[in-house]
Amino acid sequence: MTQTPEKLDLTHQINKQEDRFDRFRLISWWDQNRLASAKVLVVGAGALGNELVKNLALLGIGNVLIADMDAIENSNLSRSVLYREKDNGTQKSITAARAAKDIYPDIKVHHFDGNVVHDLGLGVYRWADVILGGLDNREARLSINRNCYKVNKTWIDGAIEQIQGVVRVFSPPGPCYECTMSEMDWKLLQLRRSCNLLSREQMITGHTPTTPTISSIIAGVQSQEAVKLLHGMETIAGSGWVFNGLTTEAYSINYPRKEECYSHDTITQFVSLDSGVQDITVRELLNQAIKMLGSDVQLELPREILSSLTCPKCGDQEELFASLGKVPTSKAACPACGHELRDIQTFFKIKGDEPFIDRTLASIGVPPFDIIIARSGSRAVGFELTGDAVSVLGPLLETQEAIEWS
Numbered sequence: 094m095t096q097t098p099e100k101l102d103l104t105h106q107i108n109k110q111e112d113r114f115d116r117f118r119l120i121s122w123w124d125q126n127r128l129a130s131a132k133v134l135v136v137g138a139g140a141l142g143n144e145l146v147k148n149l150a151l152l153g154i155g156n157v158l159i160a161d162m163d164a165i166e167n168s169n170l171s172r173s174v175l176y177r178e179k180d181n182g183t184q185k186s187i188t189a190a191r192a193a194k195d196i197y198p199d200i201k202v203h204h205f206d207g208n209v210v211h212d213l214g215l216g217v218y219r220w221a222d223v224i225l226g227g228l229d230n231r232e233a234r235l236s237i238n239r240n241c242y243k244v245n246k247t248w249i250d251g252a253i254e255q256i257q258g259v260v261r262v263f264s265p266p267g268p269c270y271e272c273t274m275s276e277m278d279w280k281l282l283q284l285r286r287s288c289n290l291l292s293r294e295q296m297i298t299g300h301t302p303t304t305p306t307i308s309s310i311i312a313g314v315q316s317q318e319a320v321k322l323l324h325g326m327e328t329i330a331g332s333g334w335v336f337n338g339l340t341t342e343a344y345s346i347n348y349p350r351k352e353e354c355y356s357h358d359t360i361t362q363f364v365s366l367d368s369g370v371q372d373i374t375v376r377e378l379l380n381q382a383i384k385m386l387g388s389d390v391q392l393e394l395p396r397e398i399l400s401s402l403t404c405p406k407c408g409d410q411e412e413l414f415a416s417l418g419k420v421p422t423s424k425a426a427c428p429a430c431g432h433e434l435r436d437i438q439t440f441f442k443i444k445g446d447e448p449f450i451d452r453t454l455a456s457i458g459v460p461p462f463d464i465i466i467a468r469s470g471s472r473a474v475g476f477e478l479t480g481d482a483v484s485v486l487g488p489l490l491e492t493q494e495a496i497e498w499s
Contacts (some may be wrong), residue, residue, distance in 0.1 A: 114153050124324060129155040131323050132489070134221040136160045136209050136237055138185035140172040140303055141227030141251050144312030146189050147174055150196035152320065156489050157193060158221070160205040160213055161186040172305045203487040208418030210236040214462035214485060215243065215395045216477050219363070223319050224248035227312070229301050231274070231282045238263060238270035239356045240395065243475070244464070247330065249318050251311045253303045256338030258311035261348075262318055264330035265359050268350040273333075307338055360466060360475040369480035370455035370463065378454065378476060379445055382467035385474055392443040393466040398458040400440055400449075406432040414449065414457040454478070461485050 114125045131154050135145050138161035149157050165173075165180050165188060175192035176185075186204035193202045205213055210233055218224060218240045226248060228234055234250060241248040247264040263269045274282075314336075318328050332347045364385075366373070375392070382390045399417050403410045404427035413424070417439070425434050440447075449457050459465070461481035467474045483490050 117153075122324060122326070125153060127323055128153050128320070132156040132158075132220055132222045133319065134158050134160065134217060134224045135227065136213075136224065136233070137227035137229070138189040139163070139169065139227060139229065140305065140308040141253060141312050141315075142185070143173040143175045143189065143227075144308050145225050145227055145251075145316060146193050147196065148312060148316035149319075150193040150200055150202075152316070153197065153200075155199075155201060157190075157200060157202045158205060158217060158486065158489060159186045159189050159193075159202065160207070160209045160217075161189070162206060162208050172303060172308060174305070201488050203489050205485065208416070209233055211396055211416045211418030212460045214460045214478070214481065215240055215464035215475075216462035216479065216482065217485060218246055219244040219464065219477065220482070220486065220489075221246060223322055225315055225319060226250040228252075231278055234270050235274075235282065235356075236396070239358070241265070242269055242356050243358060243360050243395065243466075245359050245361075247322055247328075249315045249322075251315045253307045253311050254301050256304055256307045257336065258307050258338075259333050259335045260311055260314045260318065260329070261333040262322075262328050262330045264328070266350075266357065267331040268348040269354060269356045271354050271356040272351045273348050307336075310336060310338075360464075360473050362473070363464070363475040363477055365477045365479040367480050369478050369484070370459050370461050371453055372480060373478070374451050374453050375443060375447070375457065376445075376450045378465060379443065379450070381476065382474070386467055386469035386472055390467050390469040391445075393468055394441040394443070394459065395464065395466070397439040397441045399437055400457075401438045402435040403438065404430060404432050404435050406430055411435075414452070416458045416460060419458075 117123050117125055133149055133154055133156065135142055135157060138146070138159050142161065146157065146159060163185050165176050165183055165185055167181055169176055170178060175189050180188045184206045186206045190202045190204040193200055207213065224237060224241055224246060226234060226237055237248055241263070242265050245265050247262065250261045250263065250270060252259050314334055321328050329345065332345055334343060334345055336343045379392055382392060397417060399413055399415050399420055401410055401412045402424065407427060407430040409427055409429035426432065427435050462478055462485040464475045464477045467476060
């Protein structure tokens with residue numbers, strides 16, 4: 094029987110895919126279709142992130158979101174395989190996404206250019222099958238850790254310095270990143286968060302010294318752990334793999350689970366809303382929560398939001414509902430008297446008597462595609478603003494219909 098042009102084209106596409114990944118298929122347990130349907134969030138597009146994105150593209154991962162807020166600098170070019178000299182000054186997430194498409198044209202890849210701690214909605218974490226971290230600071234790691242545990246997702250952390258590195262896999266309900274933090278880690282984190290968070294741009298004291306060789310090694314192990322996870326195989330969850338490049342020695346370390354850890358808050362029930370942050374008011378969302386959980390319900394945001402700035406010298410107060418990630422250092426000074434540093438007032442819980450109850454979620458600083466948690470006693474429900482999914486995920490979603498995630 095003669096094949097139609099449409100069937101011939103489909104056969105050609107299948108053969109092309111088989112030719113590209115036929116060596117992988119020689120591995121007895123390998124499932125290329127599973128990788129093609131996988132959804133991966135990569136947080137950080139620096140040295141580690143570059144290697145992670147490169148590996149995901151080479152492996153044929155089907156859907157990748159890359160999140161970063163920084164622009165490419167000349168010093169990145171010696172450690173970042175996806176960037177070229179002509180890319181200086183461009184945003185890392187955008188350039189990395191374009192490079193991934195060059196490596197594997199059939200990949201669906203999108204970028205998030207923004208502050209991952211304060212402006213990346215929790216819905217993205219729920220969308221992803223696995224989260225890969227290519228970060229260089231504790232604040233971002235702690236944020237990712239808590240977000241992943243809220244939506245019951247595994248994340249794979251990588252850390253490098255000079256020619257040493259570590260890979261850690263954190264999977265609920267096991268030990269998490271916060272469980273591994275020492276007293277010194279908390280002190281350094283508080284230092285980063287000090288000065289009312291408004292002078293954080295001035296807190297940068299330097300960059301971590303690394304080489305492209307250690308980035309490749311650590312990201313390679315991260316990527317391999319992700320492949321194992323996506324295939325349903327056992328990973329090194331709850332432990333870390335430490336590599337010393339000076340001696341080429343490696344060892345594993347097991348992390349104990351701290352029962353009192355604040356990160357172990359996992360939501361088991363979610364409601365996907367057709368609305369986005371621009372479409373629904375705080376009161377409307379609260380009323381939906383009351384219908385499900387009763388009149389004593391409270392809303393809880395995944396992160397603190399800035400409500401106002403107050404000058405400790407002259408008492409001048411400025412109302413400013415905004416994400417902490419979008420407050421520039423220039424806002425620290427008081428416009429009335431010139432005092433250098435104003436105090437900030439933040440909130441993350443909503444009881445229902447707040448003066449902003451009739452504002453939209455966007456107008457009080459909630460990022461798109463976020464999840465607002467409603468709590469009443471021991472019950473908790475996550476309300477996902479799924480109406481924003483397409484605007485955040487772009488080509489990773491082909492429909493604007495509300496999606497019930499698996």
